[in-house]
Amino acid sequence: MKSVKVILTTGLLVLSSVVTFAIPPAKRTGPAPALRSAEAFSDVKPGDKLALVCKQCDTVTVQTVGSKEEAMELCKEGAEITCESCKKDFKVVRHAGKGPRGKAGSHTETKIVNDKGEECMFVTKLPE
Numbered sequence: 001m002k003s004v005k006v007i008l009t010t011g012l013l014v015l016s017s018v019v020t021f022a023i024p025p026a027k028r029t030g031p032a033p034a035l036r037s038a039e040a041f042s043d044v045k046p047g048d049k050l051a052l053v054c055k056q057c058d059t060v061t062v063q064t065v066g067s068k069e070e071a072m073e074l075c076k077e078g079a080e081i082t083c084e085s086c087k088k089d090f091k092v093v094r095h096a097g098k099g100p101r102g103k104a105g106s107h108t109e110t111k112i113v114n115d116k117g118e119e120c121m122f123v124t125k126l127p128e
């Protein structure tokens, strides 16, 4: 029976490679800037850790980036992101970002919105 137990535990570890947990606000180490443009996401490398902060259920899902494509998926217009915790589906939208002095800039920003179009999730890169 002992060997069966070991196998089960290993299976659980693999399943929890995408971990969802809530970090108490006090323990957060300063606000990391949110990634809000394709340029910001293009800096993400495989192995980097991203925190998906869900404002809907107030949790942080930490995800280790497996590939560049995976990271870019988070800023691709129309891409759907499901919160690991509340299981709600969100969508990535793009809009014109503000340029210098508040003028409409040429760059585009991305945000993650719910079905009402409200921003409900953002992504930040965790320090290594």
Ligand SMILES: [Zn+2]
Binding pocket: 054, 055, 056, 057, 058, 059, 083, 084, 085, 086, 087, 088
């Ligand atoms: Zn959520």
